Amino acid sequence: MKNIHPIKVVFGDTDAAGIVFYPNFYRWMDQAAHELVGKAVLPVSKLQTERKIILPLLETFCQFKSPLFFEDQIEVHSQVVEVQNKVFKVEHVFKRGEQVVASGYEKRAWTSTADGVPKAVPIPEDVQQAFGLVKNPS
Template sequence: MKNIHTIKVAFGDTDAAGIVFYPNFYRWMDQAAHELVGAALMPVSKLQKEKNIILPLLETFCQFKSPLFFEDLVEVHSQIIDMKEKVFKVEHVFQRENKIVAKGYEVRAWTSIENSQPKAVPIPKEAQEAFGFFKREK
């Protein structure tokens, strides 16, 4: 499953040179990942409240190809590109006018907070299926 999250660059997202300050790409990847999970399965807030599941980051990366500026519209194309038993990798491609301006990824753990101590647990089949990674038994 792929999700597109559109962002309009705000003045506060830029540095003194008028270019988007790099940590904002990581903030936007986080937002886009939450939008992806919400579109495929359920809102992240509901996942936490009803299922006691959180999705902490284990690793992040972003490669910048072209700057973004105040009032640019950027689309973040997000999809899960790899899924293991307890972790998954989300790829994010930032596009302005159909040109790639940045690419990045996040690795997240499917984590239970049921017993107050966060613990990575297997990703349920319903979530695997929602993200397009469930392989049915033959």
Template sequence: MKTEYPFQVRWGDTDAAGIVFYPNFYKWMDDATHDYLAQIGYPSSKLFAEHKIGVPLLEANCVFKRPLLFEDQVIVQSFVEELRNKVFKIKHEFIKEEQIVAEGYEVRAWTSFEGKPKANPIPDVIREKMLSQVGTVEG
């Protein structure tokens, strides 16, 4: 499943030149990941409140192709690119006016926070929702 997370660049997201300050892309990827989970039926707040499950970040990367400016309308398209037993890689494409302006990914672990945090296998019901678009599946 590919999801879309739309937003508008705010004044506080930009530097003195009016160009988006790069850490904001990482913030938006985080937002898009939590939105992705909500769109497949598993909002992060519910996962944590009911099951003490979270998806902490293990790795992140972003490549910037074109600048974003104050008031730009952007859509982040997100999809799971790789799915392992306890870890998934989610790709994010930042689109403005039908052009990719940046693309990145996050690697996250399905983690129980009951007691000491520990990575757990991703439940089959959630894996099935992610699998519909995965490029690579590994055990």
């Protein structure tokens, strides 16, 4: 499953020269990942309260290719590209029109809080199917 998350660069996202402050790319990746999971599986707030699952970050990376400026309209194209038992990787591509301005990824753990202590657990097959990574056996 792919998701496109639109963003308008606001004044507080930029520095005095009008260039986006780099940590905002990580904030936008986090927002895009939560939106992707919400559309594929369940909103993250319900995942946490109803299924006792949280998605802590294990690793992040972002490569900046072009500056963004105040009032730029961009899209974050996100998809889960890999699942390894208890961990999944979300790839993000930032686009202004057709131009790729940044790209990166996040690795997150599928983590249960059911016993009161966070513990990584295997990602259920139905979730992997919702991410588009496991073929339906039928």
